[in-house]
Amino acid sequence: MSVTSPQPGWWNTPLHKEEKIWITIAFVWCILITLAMPAWHLFGTQNAASEYYKISTEDFGFLTDAFIEKYTVGEDSGVPVVAPPAGADIFLRGQQWGWDPVLKLKQGSTYRLHLSSVDVNHSMSLLPMNMNFKAVPGWDNVLTITPTSSGSFNLICNEFCGIGHHSMNGKIIVDS
Amino acid sequence: MASGNFRTCPTTGFKIHIPAQTLIQTNAVTAIVFLLVGGILGLGMVLTRWQAVHLLNDEWFYRLLTLHGIAMLVAWIIFFEMAVLYFASAIVLSSRLAAPWAGWLQYVLMLGGAALTAVQILLGNADVMFTSYVPLQANHLYYLGIILFAVGAIVGCIVFFATLVVAKTEGTYKGSLPLVTFGAAAAAIIAIATLSHGAIVFIPTWLWAAGIIPMMDAEVYRLLFWGFGHSSQQINVCAMVSVWYLLGTLTVGAKPMNEKVCRTAFVFYILFINIASEHHLLTDPGLSAAHKTWNTGYFMHLAVLASMIHAFSIPGCIEVALRKKGYTRGAFEWLKKAPWGNPGFSALALSLFGFGFLGGITGVVYGTEQVNIIAHNNLRIPGHFHATVVAGTTLAFMGITYYVLPLIFRREVAFPGLAKLQPYIFGIAMYVVSVSMMFAGGFGVSRRSWDMNGVDGPFQVNFGPIVDMALAIMGIAGVVACIGGAMYCIIAVATLLIGKKIEA
Structure with a gap:
């Protein structure tokens, strides 16, 4: 009974065969899942970034403004559209409530995307790929990205960031 | 201790300490009141996300989601x-509760x-969600409330440990602790x-909200918060698995197959879960890939x-108990003849399946480093935890209530026909709520979002009719x-008010 003290000597009761088999399979499975993560870093193509820097929200805002000023090519729904050259350092700023600028990228080119927030926590969600990365104030989350398909992609925020949270979105355009 | 402070339970033979009984009753009733409040709020949530x-x-x-x-x-x-x-x-060990005043x-x-x-x-002073990530700020009293709650819970744990000491020194049981204890x-x-993690994160946050100290780093907050939150x-x-074993014993007389294995699994929970809380930070800056993977x-x-061990051990001990009752024909007669009409048993079975298959498996998958990129903060996550804490823990607690009512409140369960179905x-x-959330999350629908179509935002977002259908199914099932x-609330309240009294 689970509500009474076990028989003396319970620690030495041998395991039943079926239970041994089950635990062995479960343990092997746990180890395999664990090893899958480092293995994916070696053989997989998509991994979360592990490049990051501390940066003040003021500095990040300053860098983003300079980036926008340098490469602006137009405007879309009130948000500046920026077309940086291939291989450039590009900036995406989360703030209540929008992602700016709109990034105009080239399919197959590689960029270093600096993702951060200048106010509260945000999280960038790229649709319809459904890829999600955090934008934390005070931290520059650096993602090395290569767009593999062209078209227009939505960005939404998936970290609650105040009453206007659902209205926070943005856009990435990829030209072929 | 005066013997007038005890009664003997006619069903189980436990000596029941009356102050412990009163505390159990008070805490359980308060819990059910909060469940009722949270449930009404939950209705508001599903009926809003159902676009x-x-x-x-x-x-x-957002306000009521925080409160939910x-x-x-x-x-x-x-x-x-x-x-x-x-x-x-106190009850399982037939002991007096140490320091009822502390209780x-x-x-x-x-x-x-x-x-x-x-x-x-x-009052609208804390639209910050359960996680309350800084720099989003609530009124300092919000954090103070959480701190008081946590201190209260620590006091409860201390009373529990003190009761174990009392039971040991007063010799109310012999040998090792029962598995449930x-x-x-x-x-x-x-x-x-x-x-303690809760205190480490909320005390400075409270002082920050009160304007006394500067804010802690947003990423450090996230790290510390999840040491508490997950x-x-x-x-x-642990509480749910203990309740599973308890329900196994109460419903079919199940006896743990191997005490060493069950207990070692509980120790695994203690040793290995805390660090794993960092799976909330898999897409964050500030931690290296090696750190995240490890x-x-x-x-x-x-x-x-540990969960895999219990997943075998609990159905296993139920099978053994039912086979002992003579249900030995074929591989599954025991399963067919199990007491499916007993709400304690059906709650145990459904809780086990919901927690393990829906909640547990999705938890492991979403918690792997790379998969988390396509799961972080979308509806997959609430899908996962509504399987674990609602279909799992909440349902197990509902199941044990059908035994607590007669054993501790000494009343026969009202509306037994309704209880059978509940x-x-x-x-x-x-299950359906959880799976439809996970499905919609697979398309990238955000959690904690009032509207998914980009209303009021600069751009339109379209998820397509299949996501609308998933959210409608979630709404109906919700x-x-x-x-x-x-x-459940009606049965519990009716039992307390009009349930037939059981004489000891």
Whole structure:
């Protein structure tokens, strides 16, 4: 009974065969899942970034403004559209409530995307790929990205960031 | 201790300490009140996320979502766990409860804290969600309420441990602790560690909100918060698994197959879960890939191994018990002849399946480093935890209530016909809610979002009709689950008010 003290000597009761088999399979499975993560870093193509820097929200805002000023090519729904050259350092700023600028990228080119927030926590969600990365104030989350398909992609925020949270979105355009 | 302070339970033979009984009753009733409140709020949530209905406005959606999290994940579950802790110590060990006054201190602190927090949320001073990530700021009283609640829960754990000491020194039991008490002890140990993280993160945040100290780093907050936020879910797991073993014994007379294995699994929970809480930070800056892989993988999977052990051990001990009753024909006669009409048993079975297959497997998958990129903060996550803490923990606690009512409140369960159906309606509806959330999350629909179509934003976002359908299914199943939850509350309240008294 689970509500009474076990028989003396319970620690030495041998395991039943079926239970041994089950635990062995479960343990092997746990180890395999664990090893899958480092293995994916070696053989997989998509991994979360592990490049990051501390940066003040003021500095990040300053860098983003300079980036926008340098490469602006137009405007879309009130948000500046920026077309940086291939291989450039590009900036995406989360703030209540929008992602700016709109990034105009080239399919197959590689960029270093600096993702951060200048106010509260945000999280960038790229649709319809459904890829999600955090934008934390005070931290520059650096993602090395290569767009593999062209078209227009939505960005939404998936970290609650105040009453206007659902209205926070943005856009990435990829030209072929 | 005066013997007038005890009664003997005619069903189980336990010597029941009356002050312990009163504390169990008070905590359990308070828990059910919070479940009722949280359930009504849950109805508002599903009817708002069901895009065709869209019941609440944005401000009240976020406000009540914050309260839904606090009422359910914090108040309902932890008040009920206090009842479980007192039951697993004083009642199961036939001992007196150490320092009942401290038990009342626990109750008053937790109730005061929960009320303070709830009022701040309703006043619109704390639209910050359960996680309350800085720099989003609530009124300082919101954090104070959570701190008081956590201190109360720590006091409850201390009363539990003190009762174990009392029972040992007064010799109310012989040999090792019963398994249910051992599991509850594991829950209480994790609770102490977890609630300490809560103190480390909430005390500076409270002082920051009060304007006394500067804000802590946003990423450091996230790290510390999840030492509290996810590890506290392991309190629920331990309490729930203990309740599973208890229900196995009460419903079919099941006896743990191998005590060593079951207990080692509980120790795995204690040792390996805390660090694994970092799986909330897999897409964050500030941690290296090596760090993320190590802390979500190796350690977490030993905690998963513990769950895998219970997943075999609990159905196994039920099968053994039922075969002993003579249901030995074929491989599955025991399963067919199991007491499916007993709400304690059906709740146990549905809770086990929901927690393990829907909640556990998705948890492991979403918690791997790379998969997390396509799961982080979309509806997959609430899909996962509604399977674990609602279809799993909440349903298990509902099942044990059908035994607590006659054993502790000494009343026959009212509306037995309704009680027979209740676990099925609630459990299966919650399965559907969870799976439809996970499905919509697969398309990138964000959690904690009042509207998914980019309304008021610069750009339009379209998910397509299949996502609308998934959210409609979630909405309908959510309403059914609320009906199942309401049935539980009605049965519990009716039993207390009009249930036939059982004479001891």
